[in-house]
Amino acid sequence: MLPFILKRLGLALLVAFTVSFISFSLLFLSGDPAAALAGETASGEDIEAIRRIYGFDRPMLVQYGDWLFSALRGDFGESYYFKLPVASLIAERLQVTMTLGVCGILFALLTAVPLGVVAAIRPNSLTDRVALFLSVAGQAMPSFWFGLILIVVFAIQLGLLPPSGAATWRHFIMPTIVLGYYAMPAIMRLTRAGMLDVLGSDYIRTARAKGAGETRVLFKHALRNAIIPVVSLAAVQMGFMLGGSIVVESVFALHGAGYLAWESIARNDLPTVQALILVFSMFYIVFTFLADVLNAWLDPRMRSA
Amino acid sequence: MTDATDPLSREIEGPSPRQMLRARALKHKALIFGMTVVLLLVLVALFAPLLAPHDPYAQSLMNRMVKPVFMGGTWEHPLGTDHLGRDYLSRLIYGARVSLLIGAVAALISGVIGTAMGVAAGYFGGKVDAVVTFLINVRLAMPVVLVALAVVAILGGSLTVVICVLGLLLWDRFAVVMRASTLQVRRRDYVAAAQVIGASTPRIVLTEIMPNIFNNLIVVVTLEMAHAILLEAALSFLGLGVQPPTPSWGLMVSEGKNMMLFEPWLVLIPGAVLFVLVLAINLMGDGLRDVTAPEGRS
Numbered sequence: 001m002l003p004f005i006l007k008r009l010g011l012a013l014l015v016a017f018t019v020s021f022i023s024f025s026l027l028f029l030s031g032d033p034a035a036a037l038a039g040e041t042a043s044g045e046d047i048e049a050i051r052r053i054y055g056f057d058r059p060m061l062v063q064y065g066d067w068l069f070s071a072l073r074g075d076f077g078e079s080y081y082f083k084l085p086v087a088s089l090i091a092e093r094l095q096v097t098m099t100l101g102v103c104g105i106l107f108a109l110l111t112a113v114p115l116g117v118v119a120a121i122r123p124n125s126l127t128d129r130v131a132l133f134l135s136v137a138g139q140a141m142p143s144f145w146f147g148l149i150l151i152v153v154f155a156i157q158l159g160l161l162p163p164s165g166a167a168t169w170r171h172f173i174m175p176t177i178v179l180g181y182y183a184m185p186a187i188m189r190l191t192r193a194g195m196l197d198v199l200g201s202d203y204i205r206t207a208r209a210k211g212a213g214e215t216r217v218l219f220k221h222a223l224r225n226a227i228i229p230v231v232s233l234a235a236v237q238m239g240f241m242l243g244g245s246i247v248v249e250s251v252f253a254l255h256g257a258g259y260l261a262w263e264s265i266a267r268n269d270l271p272t273v274q275a276l277i278l279v280f281s282m283f284y285i286v287f288t289f290l291a292d293v294l295n296a297w298l299d300p301r302m303r304s305a
Numbered sequence: 306m307t308d309a310t311d312p313l314s315r316e317i318e319g320p321s322p323r324q325m326l327r328a329r330a331l332k333h334k335a336l337i338f339g340m341t342v343v344l345l346l347v348l349v350a351l352f353a354p355l356l357a358p359h360d361p362y363a364q365s366l367m368n369r370m371v372k373p374v375f376m377g378g379t380w381e382h383p384l385g386t387d388h389l390g391r392d393y394l395s396r397l398i399y400g401a402r403v404s405l406l407i408g409a410v411a412a413l414i415s416g417v418i419g420t421a422m423g424v425a426a427g428y429f430g431g432k433v434d435a436v437v438t439f440l441i442n443v444r445l446a447m448p449v450v451l452v453a454l455a456v457v458a459i460l461g462g463s464l465t466v467v468i469c470v471l472g473l474l475l476w477d478r479f480a481v482v483m484r485a486s487t488l489q490v491r492r493r494d495y496v497a498a499a500q501v502i503g504a505s506t507p508r509i510v511l512t513e514i515m516p517n518i519f520n521n522l523i524v525v526v527t528l529e530m531a532h533a534i535l536l537e538a539a540l541s542f543l544g545l546g547v548q549p550p551t552p553s554w555g556l557m558v559s560e561g562k563n564m565m566l567f568e569p570w571l572v573l574i575p576g577a578v579l580f581v582l583v584l585a586i587n588l589m590g591d592g593l594r595d596v597t598a599p600e601g602r603s
């Protein structure tokens with residue numbers, strides 16, 4: 001187990017390192033970051049001054065090393081727009097995004113797993129077809145449009161829920177649904193496939209033969225084994241969802257890290273954008289790492305991979 | 306003797322694999338539905354200038370936000386007009402061009418990149434495989450929406466930039482699927498036979514490997530096309546994709562959002578069309594997978 005964990009950890013660190021380099025290089029895509037920062041009306045002297053103040057006159061690799069070592073200490077520089085340390089800006093906004101992400105994945109699991117189980121118990125039945133259709137339709141639904149429809153129906157027409165903001169738990173209901181449904185199709189399909197696989201196996205036949213009740217067979221014997229791959233998929237989806245929250249947060253005006261990313265991109269606030277790309281990538285890397293370790297712990301056969 | 310009246314030879318002559326494929330495809334309702342809708346929208350996009358009742362860019366400040374015909378409007382503007390008085394149906398029709406063009410070209414670019422990487426990894430294995438797998442991991446760790454938004458913002462939003470950014474970001478699934486498919490195929494005897502007779506690597510890849518993983522490639526192409534179309538709409542909705550006045554469905558939803566309180570149809574119509582197109586492409590992709598690999602269906 002330990003060699004497996006160390007190997008995976010090394011790989012995760014290497015991926016993190018590469019991602020950090022890519023997100024740093026994005027700054028240089030614009031050609032001259034100093035000119036971009038100074039604005040169109042700036043004179044040559046202004047640009048030169050900015051270049052010196054921000055250290056853009058040094059070689060790119062030196063700047064990267066500098067940035068990386070500061071980032072490792074938790075210092076992502078200062079936001080061009082807010083004139084505040086980027087790290088504290090992001091930390092402040094992450095609370096909303098994390099809450100949303102956790103609610104979203106819970107919502108997805110609580111709806112998709114039962115649907116997948118029901119679909120697997122009676123394959124090709126009406127329930128199965130409805131569940132399958134929902135998962136195909138879910139994948140095709142643009143999340144910003146789904147969010148706006150919910151606002152029109154539940155906030156404007158029915159007046160049941162607040163349309164935007166993050167003041168109370170009721171503000172999180174619609175964003176949770178929009179973010180969560182995105183992960184539902186994959187979880188449902190995997191639960192269904194896993195259950196179908198397990199229900200056809202010998203030990204289920206044995207359990208039934210020895211007279212175990214159907215509920216007991218389904219939940220104690222079958223679901224326990226079918227759920228293993230779902231757990232790691234959920235961890236991976238969680239990483240994707242945090243990155244995808246940018247759309248949801250902008251639709252519902254939730255001032256989380258995704259909203260901050262959108263604002264910062266629109267304002268050309270590059271240190272904040274770089275840091276956010278890195279932070280969201282780190283979440284994904286940590287979640288997939290945990291999923292791998294969890295998988296290996298639950299199923300020793302995975303450890304050789 | 307292979308006389309048709311001979312009962313033995315008749316038994317051997319079954320339908321050809323191609324005929325069986327066609328029969329399965331025609332029976333697959335979701336596939337037929339998906340293909341029909343996609344084909345219709347492709348025709349709409351191709352013949353947009355003939356079909357659109359008005360110029361999609363012509364503004365008319367006297368006729369702003371005219372209601373669609375089913376909400377009490379007139380046939381002059383069947384789906385009403387937007388906040389600048391532009392005909393909504395015409396903008397929707399021209400919007401099909403933007404969505405389909407971005408979807409097709411982005412899927413093509415990412416398909417070339419991902420297939421090259423995946424086939425190389427599967428065929429050569431070893432270090433090449435390790436590097437490709439690592440690159441796939443790096444790519445998956447980057448938040449797509451965020452990176453695409455940032456790059457489009459830095460380079461400036463235009464159709465070309467959006468297409469290139471999406472094309473360079475969406476190759477991961479191609480690489481994963483093509484790698485797995487190549488791994489399966491390269492163990493087959495006919496690949497070994499080609500190696501034995503001294504065929505060159507490019508020849509083996511092109512004539513032995515590619516034809517046998519082509520079905521899987523087509524499935525991923527459709528799914529990634531749908532993915533690219535959804536992402537373009539999301540980028541344009543956030544104001545950092547295709548720029549106005551280009552008619553993009555995501556942009557139309559974004560422009561209608563401010564009037565959503567009073568005129569919800571401004572948001573509902575372009576979103577619904579986008580949903581139908583993506584649904585149709587996905588149904589087509591899923592159907593193709595069922596039809597080409599009937600043994601792998603669950």
